[in-house]
Amino acid sequence: MNHRVEVAVRHLVEYVFRGGSLEGGFRSVSTLTEGTKAHQKIQKQYGEQDQKEVYLSMEVPYGEFVFVIDGRCDGLLVDEDGTITIDEIKSTAMELEGIDSDTFPVHWAQAKCYACMYAKTHDVPELNIQLTYVQVDTEEHKRFVQTMAREQLEAFVTDVVQKYAPYVEMLHRHRTKRDASIASLAFPFPAYRKGQRKLAGSVYTSIAEGVKLFAQAPTGIGKTMSTIFPTVKAMGTGLLKRMFYLTAKTITRTTAEEAFARMQSQGLHLHALTITAKEKICFQEQINCRKEECVYADGYYDRVNEAILDMLGHETLMDREVVEAYARKHRVCPFEFSLDAAYAADAVICDYNYIFDPRVSLKRQFAEQKRQTALLIDEAHNLVDRSREMFSSALSKSVFLALQREYKTVNKGVFEAAKAVNAYFIRLRKQTKEKHMIEREAPVELLELIEDFVQQAERELAAGASRAAPATESLLLEAYFEAVNFVKIGKLYDERFVTYADISSQEVRVRLFCLDPSHLLREMGKGYRSHIYFSATLSPIGFYRDMLGADRDDYTVSIPSPFSSEQLEVVLLPLSTRYRDREVSMEPLAEYLQQLAEGRSGNYLFFFPSYAYMNMIYDRFMTSNPQVETILQHGEMTEAERENYLAAFEEGDKETTLVGFAVMGGIFSEGIDLVGSRLTGVVIVGVGLPQIGLERNIIRDYFDHTGRNGFDYAYVFPGMNKVLQAGGRLIRSEQDTGLLVLVDDRYLQPHYARLLPAEWNDRTVIML
Structure with missing residues (x-):
């Protein structure tokens, strides 16, 4: 049986004919791409018999495959004597004097494919092929023409297909093995945790029906596996061909990698690739993508196809270390290599911006590919402010x-x-x-x-x-x-x-x-089969549905905590932590924290709304020389410093006490796992409100103007999300127990109290 392989002309020729170097990181917006204005200007000059944007296709058998190649040629020109000319228009910022007939072989290849399609379909023995280059500033144009016989064109296309075939053969072998492995794949744990099956079922249903899902699932339920496993299963049944696992933090990326590794140990065969930011993965001390300065940029496109075939042919889990190893082996830029390999991977683990940011998103995805792709958006509460940044510019x-x-x-x-x-x-x-x-x-x-x-x-x-x-x-x-x-x-x-x-x-x-990113998130995510937004803190759910661009028919699911109330002791200390009251409340707060740390041995995290407030309490805390070990978060910590901070929270019975001072909304308040005795208690000082400032006030005024509660949208909801995330560090498994202390008198107000999870409602109020 011959397998049909559908491929667009442009993708086919770019794969086969791309060559040369990365050019200093400069990729022009209009250079050598189909500029709409340039196309229209040239096409307006066509005669009455000429046609524009003509759809063409053909089938090319090769080995066990039938390649179905299609695309739209810019112009189909008919001379008075009936001679046919295929016109391919390219706009460029380059000076036309710098372009010769052989400067860009890929453009000839694209035009020759269109010519071959037309010649075969209409039984034309010979026709002209024309490249028209248009300078975007001056609108001057330059043309190159050659004449080819149908037999020459067919031989050319066969040669192109032959060079593309090894890539297709490799992917076909892989996908056959992948689908068989998914069919026999069982859930990779002995049993589902409480609520985990419900979440997994909701994910699969949302993918099957092609809608978005907004899922709030508590910390410790196993959200990563509960979303990835049903998505893999949907891939095995043909609902999907690929997935993107999107996250904002390195630590949650690692959790996704571990989930794929666990499934691989159970027999899964699937290409999962992690994209690491350029500044982290670049081999040079300073990023310089000029070919004269970087051997990995020089001749990159001459070597990248072989590198991709090698890596995808021998690896399944392609994390940063694997990508770097193959990049060094083939002497290619590791960042660009990971982007190019991502188009062939079954699962891509990367930052939100590769899908939603108009500046850096993966642009070569075609509409059909999107329809067969699901987006898994981890820690989705972070996407609100992140998307505001993506859609803003200064x-x-x-x-x-x-x-x-x-x-x-x-x-x-x-x-x-x-x-x-x-x-x-x-x-x-x-x-x-x-x-x-x-x-x-x-x-x-x-x-x-x-x-x-x-x-x-x-x-x-x-x-x-x-x-x-x-x-x-x-x-x-x-x-x-x-x-x-x-x-x-x-x-x-x-x-x-x-x-x-x-x-x-x-x-x-x-x-x-x-101010409101919901519309643009909806637009940038348009075309994908399903979006799965999940977090432990999508509360209030109406706010996040509103801000993340939910449609009326999209689903919502809220999974209750699987942990018993006996595991968590909640204490409320109603001191005012408002800015104007901090000098007054500093002394009793520091004294309480000292008594807590010295009275109960173990490991604690004390969270504060800002570095300034944290440092103020820390200095006061240390004046009495408490018999506890302390560790302090500071801004711009390196990865090694972060790892050392977390490593200090050792497991096991300790006679001494460790206190980590940290800020809410920072790197230690979400996405970290301190299971068991690694964390005894969490103290949250304040209600997490962002600092009052110009941008937050602009957001507040906008939502007030649109009939929503602007203060809640700009301050309360984002702030309380930080509180929920910080508190979620404490109970991570069925065996964990701990103390949670909430410090602020606003927790007694119904407006704030209703935003707390149900398991925090059974609390003791203490007065100092």
Whole structure:
């Protein structure tokens, strides 16, 4: 039996013909891509008999496969004598003088495939193939034409398919083995935990029906396996072909890797790949993607196909270490290598931004691939603020002043464009008497100036032979990416945004600020079969459904805690921790914490709403020389420092006490597992409200204006989520017991009390 392999022309030829080096991290927005305006301008010049955007397809048998190749050619031109010409249009920021007929073989390959399709379908013995390059700034064009016989075209396409076939054969062998292994795969634990089967069933049902699921499941239930296992099973029944496991933190990424490893030990054969951030996985001390500076960038595309075949042919679980090993073996950039390998993997573990961020998402996914893909969004409560950042953008005056100075004698176009942007910022500072300026409209003039800057910077960067010093070129490259993002966000701007400026004598900063990310999350996630949003703290669920873009028919499930009330002792200390009262409450709070630590041996985590408050209580705590060991979180901790912090929480009976001081919402308040006697108690000081500031107040005012409780949306709900996450560190298994202390008088107010989980309601109130 021949197996049908559907492949788009562009994907096919890019796989076979890609070659050369990574070019300094610069990938132009318009360089050598189908620019809509350029296409339309050329297509308007076509004659009455000519056609545009013509769908073509053909079948090419090869070995045990039948390759079904399809795509749309830009133009089908018919001369007066009946001669057919296939026209392929490419827009570019490069100067046309730098493009010859043989500069980009991949473009000829794409056009030849279209020509072959047409020749076979219409029995044409010979036809012309034309490449039309359009310079995006000047709109000048340059054409190359060659004539080929049908037999030549068929031989060419057969050769292309032959070079693509090893990749297809490898994937076919793998998927046959994968599906067989999934069919016989049992749940990889002796039994389901309480509530775990319900969550797994809800995940499978949501995937089967093609809807979103918003799942709140308590800490310790095993959410990772409860979401991954049913998704793997859905893959085995043909509902899916792949999944993305999305998370914001390295530690939760590791949990997903461990889940796949456990299933592999039970017989699963599946490609699971982890994408690690460039700054972490880069082999160089400083990131520099210029081929002259990096041997892994030089000739990258000449070696990457072989590297992918090698890794996917020999590995299933491809974490950072595996990716690095094969990247070194084949001398390819490990970050770009992981991105390219991700398109062939069954499961991809990565950050949220690879799907939702318009700047860095995996762009080469086709509509059909999305329809066969599920998104598993771990710790989904984090996505609200993360997506606000993804859909916001800012620019600073100082960058353009520096570029104006650096490019004055290097590139007139860049100089003039940067000067115009800098002048805009100067005018804004003169016109605005306040430190902040807030507008409900997009800054149209600035966006136009930035678009011009992008074009000028793109031309300079695409030229590849800058007269500027490397540091200056690096500054331009960074500014280019920031400017491109600003323009992208400007095109997304609607009533859910504001524009605000921070203005001082030294700097002017303009920010396009997304207030409500729900619409854009819905748009960026459109086309995927199912989204599974899960967390221990999706409470209140209506808030998270609203902010994460739920549709009316999407499902919600809430799993009760599997642990008994006897495992948790809850104490409420109603001191005011409000900013204005901290000096007064500091003494009794520090004294209580000292008595607690010295009266009950064990390991404790004390959580505070800010570093300043934590340090203030820590200093007071230490003045009495308590007979306890302490460890203090600080900002910008390295991975080694984080590991040492957690390693201090040793398991076993201890006569002495360890107290870890930490901040709510930080790296130690969620996603960490201190099981058993590694953690005896947790103290949460405050209700976690974000610090009052300009952005939070803008969010508050927006939601007030739209008929929702702005203070809750901007402050209370995000703050109480931090409280729930911090408290969730305590009881992680059926054997765990511990003490939870809530310090704040607002926990006695119904508005805050109703946001606490049911298992925290049986509490003792103590007065100092």
